[in-house]
Amino acid sequence: MTQPIINLTRGMPPPEVFPTEDLIECAEAVLRRDSDVLLQYGRSPGYVPLRQWLGQQYGVGPEQVLIGNSSMEIFAFITQTLLQPGDRAFIESPSYDRSITLLRRAGAQVVGIPLEEDGPDLTALEDELKQGAPVLIYVITDFHNPTGITTSLEKRRRLAALAEEYGFWIAEDAPYRALRYKGQDVPTLWSLAPERVLHMSSFSKVLAPGLRLGYVVGPAEMIATLAQWAVDTYIGPVFPTQGMVYEYCRRGLLEPNIERLKEVYRPRLQATFSALEKHLPQATWTRPEGGFYVGVTLPEGIEMVSLLARAGQAGLKLSDGRGFFPNSSNGDRFLRIPFCSVTPEEIAEGVSRLARIL
Amino acid sequence: MTQPIINLTRGMPPPEVFPTEDLIECAEAVLRRDSDVLLQYGRSPGYVPLRQWLGQQYGVGPEQVLIGNSSMEIFAFITQTLLQPGDRAFIESPSYDRSITLLRRAGAQVVGIPLEEDGPDLTALEDELKQGAPVLIYVITDFHNPTGITTSLEKRRRLAALAEEYGFWIAEDAPYRALRYKGQDVPTLWSLAPERVLHMSSFSKVLAPGLRLGYVVGPAEMIATLAQWAVDTYIGPVFPTQGMVYEYCRRGLLEPNIERLKEVYRPRLQATFSALEKHLPQATWTRPEGGFYVGVTLPEGIEMVSLLARAGQAGLKLSDGRGFFPNSSNGDRFLRIPFCSVTPEEIAEGVSRLARIL
Numbered sequence: 238m239t240q241p242i243i244n245l246t247r248g249m250p251p252p253e254v255f256p257t258e259d260l261i262e263c264a265e266a267v268l269r270r271d272s273d274v275l276l277q278y279g280r281s282p283g284y285v286p287l288r289q290w291l292g293q294q295y296g297v298g299p300e301q302v303l304i305g306n307s308s309m310e311i312f313a314f315i316t317q318t319l320l321q322p323g324d325r326a327f328i329e330s331p332s333y334d335r336s337i338t339l340l341r342r343a344g345a346q347v348v349g350i351p352l353e354e355d356g357p358d359l360t361a362l363e364d365e366l367k368q369g370a371p372v373l374i375y376v377i378t379d380f381h382n383p384t385g386i387t388t389s390l391e392k393r394r395r396l397a398a399l400a401e402e403y404g405f406w407i408a409e410d411a412p413y414r415a416l417r418y419k420g421q422d423v424p425t426l427w428s429l430a431p432e433r434v435l436h437m438s439s440f441s442k443v444l445a446p447g448l449r450l451g452y453v454v455g456p457a458e459m460i461a462t463l464a465q466w467a468v469d470t471y472i473g474p475v476f477p478t479q480g481m482v483y484e485y486c487r488r489g490l491l492e493p494n495i496e497r498l499k500e501v502y503r504p505r506l507q508a509t510f511s512a513l514e515k516h517l518p519q520a521t522w523t524r525p526e527g528g529f530y531v532g533v534t535l536p537e538g539i540e541m542v543s544l545l546a547r548a549g550q551a552g553l554k555l556s557d558g559r560g561f562f563p564n565s566s567n568g569d570r571f572l573r574i575p576f577c578s579v580t581p582e583e584i585a586e587g588v589s590r591l592a593r594i595l
Numbered sequence: 596m597t598q599p600i601i602n603l604t605r606g607m608p609p610p611e612v613f614p615t616e617d618l619i620e621c622a623e624a625v626l627r628r629d630s631d632v633l634l635q636y637g638r639s640p641g642y643v644p645l646r647q648w649l650g651q652q653y654g655v656g657p658e659q660v661l662i663g664n665s666s667m668e669i670f671a672f673i674t675q676t677l678l679q680p681g682d683r684a685f686i687e688s689p690s691y692d693r694s695i696t697l698l699r700r701a702g703a704q705v706v707g708i709p710l711e712e713d714g715p716d717l718t719a720l721e722d723e724l725k726q727g728a729p730v731l732i733y734v735i736t737d738f739h740n741p742t743g744i745t746t747s748l749e750k751r752r753r754l755a756a757l758a759e760e761y762g763f764w765i766a767e768d769a770p771y772r773a774l775r776y777k778g779q780d781v782p783t784l785w786s787l788a789p790e791r792v793l794h795m796s797s798f799s800k801v802l803a804p805g806l807r808l809g810y811v812v813g814p815a816e817m818i819a820t821l822a823q824w825a826v827d828t829y830i831g832p833v834f835p836t837q838g839m840v841y842e843y844c845r846r847g848l849l850e851p852n853i854e855r856l857k858e859v860y861r862p863r864l865q866a867t868f869s870a871l872e873k874h875l876p877q878a879t880w881t882r883p884e885g886g887f888y889v890g891v892t893l894p895e896g897i898e899m900v901s902l903l904a905r906a907g908q909a910g911l912k913l914s915d916g917r918g919f920f921p922n923s924s925n926g927d928r929f930l931r932i933p934f935c936s937v938t939p940e941e942i943a944e945g946v947s948r949l950a951r952i953l
Contacts, residue, residue, distance in 0.1 A: 276803035445634035
């Protein structure tokens with residue numbers, strides 16, 4: 238009997254959560270109403286009604302909002318406009334592997350700041366600052382990828398103060414922020430240092446990733462710089478999908494969709510904790526209150542290479558934890574569990590298989 | 596009495612040609628059928644059914660097709676993957692100003708090859724080759740932007756042979772190719788040297804620019820390299836619009852749409868020739884058989900700066916011709932007339948105003 242493979246590698250929503258019929262209705266309505274704009278060349282920084290709507294969510298004008306074809310590419314534009322080869326850039330260790338790649342592609346000297354239970358290790362950060370301030374630091378403050386950690390308010394305040402003191406930029410990547418299953422929101426870094434923070438988010442986790450619709454909120458001059466870079470790259474981002482998302486938001490559908498997603502994802506997070514407690518008491522793990530990921534640190538003595546091989550034989554697909562660390566000699570015992578993309582039953586079975594091969 | 600401003604700056608379709616209702620129907624059908632794919636993360640090189648459809652048009656498999664969010668950005672990826680700072684890159688002089696910008700952004704040493712009535716000046720090109728082969732040459736072989744010129748078959752054959760002899764890449768940008776109002780197609784450069792040519796095109800001119808849907812056809816290994824660069828930039832291009840365009844093509848709507856566009860644009864090209872003959876006999880101009888542009892060389896003694904100022908006073912918006920030349924000391928007498936975006940009456944009035952201020 239072959240057992241079905243359980244895939245714990247991808248931080249993606251399950252397809253059953255997509256509000257397809259609502260998006261079809263929105264596409265029809267907005268294209269019929271505004272095709273002259275949505276089908277024509279439109280410039281970066283994006284569809285004005287959606288920029289206005291997003292600005293209202295943050296209490297800023299549209300001149301402080303740029304829309305792009307994914308927040309990932311917006312971060313690429315940030316690295317391309319801010320960084321010169323050899324510049325220092327700090328990033329949490331571990332962090333989102335694709336962001337590490339983009340910093341390196343821009344020629345940055347990437348410095349990993351160890352992540353603690355309540356956010357970056359600020360003592361390590363200040364030690365690094367003494368050796369040379371970075372041009373920017375990239376952080377995922379809410380329900381961090383890959384660990385699920387949320388940075389405490391105290392650490393956010395200190396990070397904001399250091400950014401102002403040393404004059405570096407903070408790229409705050411917040412795609413998971415709206416998906417909080419318990420507890421209270423912590424103020425964004427952007428709200429604490431609006432002149433030093435570029436706050437990025439997207440509709441990938443709260444609506445649908447295929448839209449590739451990301452945005453950044455920041456100081457108007459920096460938004461203008463990014464907009465010029467974007468114009469010189471592709472003229473403007475894809476417009477019909479911006480229209481669909483604007484219509485979806487304008488109709489008040491986003492908030493109920495987020496509430497629905499929370500009802501789907503909350504039991505999956507709980508199932509992850511239960512499975513870890515039952516099958517892997519010898520490991521340690523983070524205790525996120527939202528987002529997509531739980532970060533697991535396996536017992537000492539684990540080697541990632543042999544673990545991945547044995548997992549494959551047991552019908553379990555895992556991400557190589559080392560990929561999330563700027564210095565890949567770390568991460569040999571680190572596993573990311575992306576609990577949203579699998580059912581509670583699959584989570585239980587996956588963690589049980591993991592325990593068996595350890 | 597204020598006269599309405601006539602805008603001769605933008606190479607864009609007039610909004611009345613957009614097939615909005617057909618696109619709405621296609622969006623509905625394809626999203627309902629394939630939302631699990633179109634709303635999910637999808638990888639570069641793009642939506643498989645559309646890559647297959649495009650491949651069939653060129654007689655290649657989907658592994659030779661990459662879709663991106665505009666052919667302009669695909670060209671950015673080509674420059675980023677192929678060029679190192681200081682590398683030589685050739686471009687027709689004049690050429691599309693945004694492509695010159697992208698080559699410079701990649702650090703290329705940009706060399707302009709004068710454009711003649713039947714394509715690049717190959718004597719000048721061979722002289723430059725002796726001083727050092729480029730990594731790539733960027734050409735717009737059909738209904739060139741900004742001149743409207745189509746490169747002759749003889750010159751295409753020689754260009755293809757030189758690319759093979761010297762081992763450089765040819766980026767063949769062909770967004771206007773399908774819009775031929777008279778005469779016969781000339782074989783693509785890609786068909787003459789498929790191992791050395793990256794053939795780019797898009798749906799901007801034959802369907803709608805707001806879709807930002809471009810593609811490149813080339814050798815499978817080079818497509819794989821570009822796909823990896825694209826994955827590392829934005830994971831995948833925007834998917835719902837790819838689905839819409841695929842459905843539009845699958846239903847056989849693209850060819851009739853192109854025929855309809857030709858009926859709209861053909862009289863505009865004719866009106867441009869008539870107005871130039873009537874009002875500007877002292878100028879010279881190209882005789883394109885398709886596309887979006889007629890290139891006009893004004894009589895000697897014209898200075899672009901004062902011309903633009905006087906045009907503004909006369910209610911006429913013109914593009915600065917110097918922007919199309921890699922060496923902007925050229926172009927002082929060059930004007931691009933983008934005839935598709937204006938009615939025959941506006942063309943006649945615009946050229947008449949131009950004649951008055953000269």
